[in-house]
Amino acid sequence: MLPSAADLLVGILRPALAGATVGTLLPEPMPLPFVLARPVGGAAVDMRFLARAVVDVQTWAESDRAAEDLAAASRTALVMAWRAQTVVPAVGSIGFLTERTAPVLLPEERTPDGVYRYQATYELAVRPAP
Template identity: 85%
Template sequence: MPVRMLPSAADLLVGVLRPALAVATVGTLIPDPMPLPFVLARPIGGAAVDMRFLARAVVDVQTWAETDRDAEDLAAAARAALVAAWRQQVVVPGVGSVGWLAERAAPVLLPDEHTGDGVYRYQATYELTIRPAS
């Protein structure tokens, strides 16, 4: 198995969000069929700051639920979980931790042609730095 110098941003997101959002399924790919409520959390860009110990990741967090309020609340809970992981320096075992966090786009209702009637979607974008676990 190859040696990984920097942690997977996807693994870190899932490791932070799954325990905090136990009411929802959290994943990095959209399943078919999609269970509701559902949280999609994945990196969409970034680069190493220092390839030995620090990476910057731009991440997308989307939430789906059966009501607008539930989808919005789930997006707010995801935001709070990321902030708590950063502020408390939570280490996801075998992965790493969030060294810094900034919101690039706050959670917003984002309907689309692929989302069925009675399903609501929110999307937010964050930038974070990640460090490997010690």
């Protein structure tokens, strides 16, 4: 009944982020630039037509600026899809969007030199396609 939040994220971000690979799992090897977009929590508000999803959007690129720009473009794509009530065919739309954590640089030991990673967290109300 309820749409997949992962399918909704991919359906919104892939067309908006030309030149970047968008997925819900980390590929090995990882192509750059790359966007990981996946639900990390949430629950149904009404099993028939509304769910809240907490989603994680991470971006990787070969420069800090490119990774930050990709994170900003991902944020913009989500906001624009929500405001325009864009329906991803056979999936659904975003009924509400709020940012829990703004995009931030996350350096870590496992990230290779010359690769930069940003992460943001959003809460979406997800509705099925009409």
